[in-house]
Each structure stands twice: as structure tokens, then as C-alpha cells.
Amino acid sequence: MHELGITQEIVEILSLRANELQPNARIKRVVLEIGKLSAVLPDAIRFCFDLCTEGTPVEGASLQILEPQGQARCRLCKSEMLFEQPFGECVCGGIDLEWLSGGELRIKEMELE
Amino acid sequence: MCTTCGCSKDAKATITKFKGTKSLLLKPAGSFALKPVEDPNRVHLEIKILAKNDEIAAKNRSYFQTHQILALNLMSSPGSGKTTLLERTIRELKGQLLIQVIEGDQETTNDAERIRATGCPVVQINTGAGCHLEAKMLSEGISALAPSNNSIVMIENVGNLVCPSLFDLGEKAKVVILSVTEGEDKPLKYPYMFKNADLMILNKIDLLPYVQFDMAKCVEYARQVNPKLRIIKLSATKGEGVDERYSWLRKEGSSLGIVPIKNPSNRPGTHLWTNL
Numbered sequence: 001m002h003e004l005g006i007t008q009e010i011v012e013i014l015s016l017r018a019n020e021l022q023p024n025a026r027i028k029r030v031v032l033e034i035g036k037l038s039a040v041l042p043d044a045i046r047f048c049f050d051l052c053t054e055g056t057p058v059e060g061a062s063l064q065i066l067e068p069q070g071q072a073r074c075r076l077c078k079s080e081m082l083f084e085q086p087f088g089e090c091v092c093g094g095i096d097l098e099w100l101s102g103g104e105l106r107i108k109e110m111e112l113e
Numbered sequence: 114m115c116t117t118c119g120c121s122k123d124a125k126a127t128i129t130k131f132k133g134t135k136s137l138l139l140k141p142a143g144s145f146a147l148k149p150v151e152d153p154n155r156v157h158l159e160i161k162i163l164a165k166n167d168e169i170a171a172k173n174r175s176y177f178q179t180h181q182i183l184a185l186n187l188m189s190s191p192g193s194g195k196t197t198l199l200e201r202t203i204r205e206l207k208g209q210l211l212i213q214v215i216e217g218d219q220e221t222t223n224d225a226e227r228i229r230a231t232g233c234p235v236v237q238i239n240t241g242a243g244c245h246l247e248a249k250m251l252s253e254g255i256s257a258l259a260p261s262n263n264s265i266v267m268i269e270n271v272g273n274l275v276c277p278s279l280f281d282l283g284e285k286a287k288v289v290i291l292s293v294t295e296g297e298d299k300p301l302k303y304p305y306m307f308k309n310a311d312l313m314i315l316n317k318i319d320l321l322p323y324v325q326f327d328m329a330k331c332v333e334y335a336r337q338v339n340p341k342l343r344i345i346k347l348s349a350t351k352g353e354g355v356d357e358r359y360s361w362l363r364k365e366g367s368s369l370g371i372v373p374i375k376n377p378s379n380r381p382g383t384h385l386w387t388n389l
Contacts, residue, residue, distance in 0.1 A: 002279060032162075
């Protein structure tokens with residue numbers, strides 16, 4: 001769906017930041033954080049990564065994707081739970097949830113050569 | 114950014130055994146923290162990938178606030194009746210509220226032509242292969258439309274229940290339109306769209322006698338995904354239930370200080386009708 005555009009955006013941000021730090025720098029490793037409830041598929045990002053990095057300072061970099069789980073706190077009983085979808089029911093029956101993690105869509109780190 | 118749809122077609126899909134929507138009791142969540150950085154070549158970034166879109170969306174939002182414009186992001190699958198509902202709303206509120214439209218479609222200006230026929234200022238954004246509107250496209254749409262102060266801007270997003278939910282445009286509210294011909298389980302199938310919406314419009318209720326659609330279940334599913342979701346049931350073609358929608362529009366508008374037009378003959382915007 002939208003993963004190609006998102007990968008292009010990632011490569012653009014990385015290239016810009018690397019160049020700011022060190023002109024003509026090359027990036028060796030990239031760490032992304034894509035939460036399990038972010039509506040973005042890590043496999044699709046991996047698929048697009050090699051294509052999008054071609055001819056950029058990111059070309060050839062290894063890609064590591066961290067996938068935080070969907071974690072929420074029930075506003076009724078304050079229990080914390082893991083969910084595999086962006087909604088759900090607490091063991092107490094509550095459905096009003098405060099989301100703590102799972103929606104991340106971040107570039108965490110890069111390593112220059 | 115994303116201008117090409119279908120890029121994940123060769124990627125491995127996530128296959129999940131059916132478990133219902135019950136929660137899993139929390140196991141130790143594990144730490145995602147990285148080891149302290151010592152290597153000078155390692156650079157911590159912590160950059161939001163959609164930061165650029167969010168930044169432009171914030172500018173759009175501030176523009177709308179400054180000009181007392183109620184901006185609504187209308188999203189649905191193709192064929193749910195967004196344009197028909199818009200046409201009716203514009204016709205029936207003419208002389209009461211000034212409505213302007215930004216149309217988003219992959220191709221054609223058909224929808225904008227329909228809106229223009231109502232006499233409403235409209236611009237069309239064609240996204241080409243793109244599957245959703247982004248804040249930058251809307252910003253360009255605003256420049257082309259030059260909306261009047263003290264008005265409503267309806268943004269008709271590309272018909273798609275997935276990608277548009279990810280991109281903030283700077284709107285005041287997200288409105289998702291679901292028609293009864295689509296099936297009651299759409300909120301569970303496309304939870305991101307319904308989770309982020311402020312209002313769900315259930316359209317085509319005049320067709321209920323002819324389709325298999327469980328209204329109670331649909332409402333239950335929608336509230337499961339989004340307990341605070343406001344729901345309005347209506348028929349854009351027959352008119353049933355549209356008054357509730359108009360009340361909602363007036364209330365949202367007045368919360369921004371938008372006042373009904375007192376003298377319709379003097380209302381601004383006429384000169385913009387040829388913006389297409």
C-alpha cells in the first residue's frame with residue numbers, strides 16, 4: 001500500500017541527516033522502529049529498501065527493524081495488556097484503552113561508515 | 114512521498130490464526146532500548162518518519178484556525194456515497210453555511226464537475242497512482258481554492274479505507290462514511306480508519322430492506338474499535354437522517370466561531386466557482 005512512499009521518505013531523511021553530519025558520508029546500518037499496530041508492514045519496507053536506497057548514501061546499508069508490540073492500559077481497571085489489533089477488550093470487560101506502544105513509526109538510529 | 118500504490122504486493126503477508134479480539138495478559142514486554150552508544154559513527158535519530166507530513170498538516174491546521182474554517186476529512190471506500198452526500202449537503206445548506214470542496218481522486222475531474230454543478234467553489238486534486246491525500250497536496254489545494262473565511266472546507270479523500278487513515282491533513286475532524294451495501298464488519302476489517310475517526314456516517318439506509326446488513330452489529334463493531342465514535346445514520350439520496358448531520362455540522366462550525374450566513378445574496382465565493 002503506502003510502504004514504498006514511506007521507504008522513500010526514510011531514505012530521504014537518512015541521506016539528508018548523514019550529509020549534514022559529514023559530507024559524502026555513507027550509511028552502514030539503519031535501525032527503524034515500526035510498531036505492530038502502525039499499519040505499516042516491515043516486510044514491505046524491507047522489500048522496498050534495496051530499491052529505494054540505490055544510488056543514495058544509504059545503498060548497501062543493513063536494515064534492522066524493531067517491532068514494539070501493541071500495549072495498552074485499561075482506563076477502567078488500569079491493567080496493562082498486549083493486543084494484536086488496534087482495539088480490544090480488557091479482562092475486566094473495559095474497551096476504553098490508553099495505547100502505550102505499538103504505533104511507533106520512527107528512524108531510531110543510523111551508523112556511518 | 115507515497116505516489117505509488119501496490120508496492121507491497123510481493124511482500125509476505127502476516128498470517129494470523131483466529132483468536133478473536135480478546136486481549137493477551139501482559140507478559141514481560143522486553144526492552145527495545147539499545148545499548149549505550151559509544152561508537153562515534155552511531156547516530157541516535159529518533160525521527161518520526163511522517164514528521165514532514167505532520168509539520169505541513171500543522172501549518173494547514175493553523176491556517177484553518179486563523180481563517181475560521183471548519184475543515185473535514187471525508188474518507189470511505191469508493192462508491193460509499195461521499196459525493197452524493199456532499200451534493201445534497203451543499204444544496205440544502207445553501208444560504209446558511211458557506212461550503213467549499215477539495216476533491217481527491219486518482220484520476221478524472223468527474224466528482225469536481227458534480228460539485229461545481231451545485232454552484233460550490235471546488236478544486237480537484239488528482240493523485241495519479243497515489244492511494245491517499247497527503248498534507249502537502251492539501252496545502253496546494255488550499256492555495257488553489259483560496260477558501261473564504263468563516264466557511265466549511267470539505268476534503269473528499271481518495272476512496273480507500275486503509276492508507277488515508279495514516280496521513281494527517283490538518284483537518285478539524287475525520288469523518289468516515291460507510292454504506293450498508295458494504296457489510297457490517299468493515300470497522301473490524303479496517304480498524305485504523307474507524308479508530309481515528311470522529312464521526313461515522315452510515316449511508317444508504319434506504320437500501321436496508323434489500324441488503325443483508327446488521328445495523329446493530331455494525332454499531333457494536335464500530336464502538337469496539339472506537340468507543341467514542343459518533344454515529345449518524347442517513348440516506349444521501351432520500352434525505353432520511355440528514356438533519357442530524359446538518360446539526361452536527363452547525364455545532365462543529367459554531368465551536369470554531371463560524372456563524373450562519375445572514376444575507377445569502379452577499380455571500381462571498383461566487384468568483385471562485387471557476388477554480389477547477
